[in-house]
Amino acid sequence: MSPVGERFFKYQGLGNDFVVLDRRRTGSDIDAETSRRLCDRRLGIGADGVLSLLPSEKGVARMVVHNADGSIAEMCGNGLRCAVKYLVDHSGERPARIDVETGAGVLSCTLGYGEGGVVEVDISMGPARLVAPNLPSGATGQPFRDAPVPGHPGLRGFAVSMGNPHLVLLDRPLEEAGHLGPVLERHPDFPDRTNVEFVRVDPDGLTVVVWERGCGLTQACGTGACAAATSAVLAGRLPAESWLRVTLPGGDLHILVPSNLSDIRLRGPVAFVFEGVVPDLPGR
Numbered sequence: 001m002s003p004v005g006e007r008f009f010k011y012q013g014l015g016n017d018f019v020v021l022d023r024r025r026t027g028s029d030i031d032a033e034t035s036r037r038l039c040d041r042r043l044g045i046g047a048d049g050v051l052s053l054l055p056s057e058k059g060v061a062r063m064v065v066h067n068a069d070g071s072i073a074e075m076c077g078n079g080l081r082c083a084v085k086y087l088v089d090h091s092g093e094r095p096a097r098i099d100v101e102t103g104a105g106v107l108s109c110t111l112g113y114g115e116g117g118v119v120e121v122d123i124s125m126g127p128a129r130l131v132a133p134n135l136p137s138g139a140t141g142q143p144f145r146d147a148p149v150p151g152h153p154g155l156r157g158f159a160v161s162m163g164n165p166h167l168v169l170l171d172r173p174l175e176e177a178g179h180l181g182p183v184l185e186r187h188p189d190f191p192d193r194t195n196v197e198f199v200r201v202d203p204d205g206l207t208v209v210v211w212e213r214g215c216g217l218t219q220a221c222g223t224g225a226c227a228a229a230t231s232a233v234l235a236g237r238l239p240a241e242s243w244l245r246v247t248l249p250g251g252d253l254h255i256l257v258p259s260n261l262s263d264i265r266l267r268g269p270v271a272f273v274f275e276g277v278v279p280d281l282p283g284r
Helices: 032-039 077-089 174-185 222-234
Strands: 007-013 016-022 049-054 062-067 097-102 105-114 117-124 156-161 165-170 195-202 205-212 243-248 251-256 265-269 271-277
Touching: 007 077, 016 077, 032 049, 032 062, 049 077, 062 077, 077 097, 077 105, 077 117, 077 222, 077 265, 077 271, 156 222, 165 222, 174 195, 174 205, 195 222, 205 222, 222 243, 222 251, 222 265
Parallel strands: 016 049, 062 097, 165 195, 205 243
Antiparallel strands: 007 016, 007 271, 049 062, 097 105, 105 117, 117 265, 156 165, 195 205, 243 251, 251 265
16 A cells, blocks of 8 residues: 555654654555655655554554665664654553564563653563574574674674674774675675674773664664674673663663573663655655
8 A cells, every 4th residue: 555645753763763654554564665765865755764563462563664775674673762652652641661563572662751752762672692593593503603704804793683683893993884884784694684783892881883784874773782782791891781881873872781681671762853744756
């Protein structure tokens, strides 16, 4: 079903911006071309992705994340905060917590309120997995942990799944993200492509630049912050069981990594940007 004439809502979490379409009544999702048109920053609304909210028997809604290139991401931490703010601020209620179904499972979200309704969301992101089908370990059965990256001499990384795949590079220059990120995104050892984190370990946290699969460089990436914090803990560079600062180009997130990696927690801000009606957009 075409979204022309449909109401849309624009949200952002640390500058990582999304178009939200509430399709809980119709239950129909959008296609890849529609996502590309909506996300186009010159010819469309402009966004890093589209969040399609569909009916769910397991949560308030099921969130499908459509990247700017039309591909689908299993999970997006910043996107989930945006979806949660939309769902709660349009519900007429002020719950302490809601559950949302995602491609990474049903995730529990604790809400922080301010003058603008929901202003902060604390998400139980589920486990960080070191062995998963979307990682190199899917083929080998062995965690890719501080391991050499094949085809890139001198490059070592951690492969972590937060539902979606991540290749985390500790102590890599942040400015490498723009040229090395697109190459590593399509590394053949990651069957579904991968997000790539370039990480500087600071005394009190991390500074991270993310090349997002299907989006490119973005202002922030929630799952990327979780994967980076997990890798720093695994490397013994930062402590487990503590809230860790992760600074991205758009601002700070805070991540808690339990020692058994069973349920990573993410806390960060979220804001409404604007709303409107989807026009008849030209194709790319």
